[in-house]
Amino acid sequence: MGEAVRVRYAPSPTGDPHVGNIRSALFNWLLARRLGGKFIVRIEDTDQARKMEGSVQVILDSLRWLGIDWDEGPDVGGEFGPYIQSDRVESYSVAANRLVESDNAYYCYCPSERLVMIRESQKKQNRPTGYDGRCRNLSALERAEEVKSNPTPVVRFKMPLTGKTTFNDVIRGDVTWENRLLDDFVLLKSDGYPTYHLASVVDDNAMEISHVLRADEWLPSTPRHVLLYEAFGWNPPIFAHLPLILGSDRSKLSKRHGSVSIMDYKDQGYLPEAMLNFLSLLGWSLDDKTTEMDINTVIENFSLERIGASPAVFDLEKLSWLNGVYLRNLSADVVAEKSFELLDRDLGVDVSRPLDWAYVVKVCSVIQDRARIFSEIPHLASFFFSENYSYPVILIWAGMGDKSIKKLIETSEDPRALSLPEDRDSVSHSLAAASGALSKIDDWNHDTLEATLRNLVQELGTSNRRLFGAMRVVLTGRTEAPPLFSTMEILGQKIFLGRL
């Protein structure tokens, strides 16, 4: 076997790949790119029942979205193909037969009902579960008899009854299992398909995989794999079992925890760069202080030695923050490009389509600093597009900085019914004055607007906070929005005066 680093991502097409799964793909890819090796995608579709149509496509799309490219795989081929296990079934039965012939495996005719039964009784007696080995030593004659009642036997591995199996895991060190605690697991199922154990060992060997990086949940089955390599007379690869990714309740991340499919994050408007950065930091670190880094920096510094052993909780808060960091670094053009479709989809029906590209860019330039993820943008920007907003009049006073009113509105069931502060007249007077002054402006831009309004504040003897705050609410229907003058400039004189 060569020195070359060859790693693989071997997903099962049973649904959309989730973040834990993709993190495994990422670490494999990082190792390959760091060491100048090959990254291989292999589809493990040996479970005919759970196989899902279209899943392979989503898996590949997920990788593409993140920019994880592969050197060999189902679509691009390669010298060790095919890369879909259902296209390699022949090789597994050949391998299984080899083990039967070398007395490392045997046919088992036990019906599944019997298997369930022995498992139940083992459980009831608080004994370890596992196949009892009934068919382990059948004579040729007995087998001929059994085959009559079950013509489609499975092939089981003949597990050594004594001794220990030790292997080294790069992340966990030496791990040892007692062979007698391992049962005669199935290699070949009755439908002729291999189990994961057989297929992955046969393929990893055939594809000359040098390192197997996979999730920690596989650690308990690794001794079986090691024993398989031994039985075949093959050299096992280097193993590294990655720490699990957990949900907020500290159990293995799954659908119960909400969005786990990587494509969900794409749809919600997370950036692949941010996702990559975040996922890299789940179980790996560059040093004691670096959090924000591009993927090339990760590649240049990636090493198995810096992967931790303890599981990591997937913290959506931190992902969102990181995404905001990347979002703010984008140019307004790019933000507009990436949010155009979302705006088109989520803005109200009253907004006329198609959206004006130049206008969207301008809006994005002031919104992007206020969003963490793209899906927030339509809401944050809606008042730029729609007149169709309303607010309780009293919100104007809240916008002017009266915190007690703000609190009152938040706790009130019907803010519209709240009585207005007494200086209502002076506020409407101020707004009218602003309207008057602004209608005379010929040169409608940020700076002249600012000069005019700051002057007006002086004339009226009010404060920036009060005047600008009142205008903000009238203009946007909210107390929180981008800076007033930029907002006004973007909206334009006509629309602006209309709202005033």
Add this chain to the structure above:
RNA sequence: GGCGCGUUCGUCUAGCGGCCUAGGACACCGCCCUCUCAAGGCGGAGAUCACGGGUUCAAAUCCCGUACGCGCUACCA
């Protein structure tokens, strides 16, 4: 039940015997900036390094035990 792995601020982590009265980041709190919100700057709170024993002049770091958590325990991967 059995087996395995894990255990440093709420969360992600740094730490691989003295630099640690434990560093960074998210979240949280306060202040500054300021037309609001963000962003940014500054500061704060937050971890008796799960617990108990060893080893050592010296342990978060090495060893043993305990507890807890998680994973596996399928003709699923």
